[in-house]
Amino acid sequence: MSDIEEQLSSMRDDEITDAIAAFRIIKDRATRLEEEYKTELANRLEDGGTRTATLNGSPVATISKTRSTIGKGLTVKDRLAYAQWLVDTMGDDAPVYPVPYPKDTAMQPSYLKQLGEQHGVELDAKNNVTNIPGLKYDAGREATVRTSLDRRAVEAIWASTQLPAQARYLLDNGGEL
Incomplete structure (x- = not known):
């Protein structure tokens, strides 16, 4: 333990x-x-500069600034959305491939469930469906613990002089935010 x-x-x-x-x-x-x-x-x-950070006289980290890059200009982020825009804008002259794409009805949970029952569903370790390409099984997620802070109470804590030494260090060396 x-x-x-x-x-x-x-x-x-x-x-x-x-x-x-x-x-x-x-x-x-x-x-x-x-x-x-x-x-x-x-x-x-x-750009590319570095500094060594020390705590209590011992080096603990290297902090650096990356070099900037020259952007590529326009790039395609979503091929399907772009293809649809090209078709909508240029019609039959649009430079796009004719691609089979499932209709909305074929992507509905009820349709997918029926399809899974008819064909069986084989899953790998990452919940990818191995016998029907393009599908993944969503098993949901585990419950988690969430923290919601009372902002007024937090402000009062940071204004307090009763903080432990570690917390005081953050306040003393950071000032008011």
Whole structure:
């Protein structure tokens, strides 16, 4: 059992809940501060420039600014949407291939269910249907834990002088946002 697992096993639900909220508050604050600092450093560094970050005198990271690139101009993001626009705009003169495409009725859940019952459905490890090309099985998703913060309470916490040392560091070195 890891140290964290051992610690968690001795905590009450309300303590875990409070910790999750605190972690989220600190994470959100740190994310905002990181973005602000990155923007400032990007203004100071040349493309391809690097800096070494140190904590307590030891190098812990290399921070670099990527080189900019020259864009390609217009590119095709969705071939089918573009093809449809070409046909709508140019009619029979449109430079498109005639391609079979399923009608909306063939993509309805009831139709797909019936098709699966008639032909059987074989799935691989990633839920891809292996015997009917182009289909995937959607098994849904597991329930998750979601954190919704009370923004006013968060502001009050950051204004508080009762924060632990790690949280104070984020506030003292980031100022008010």
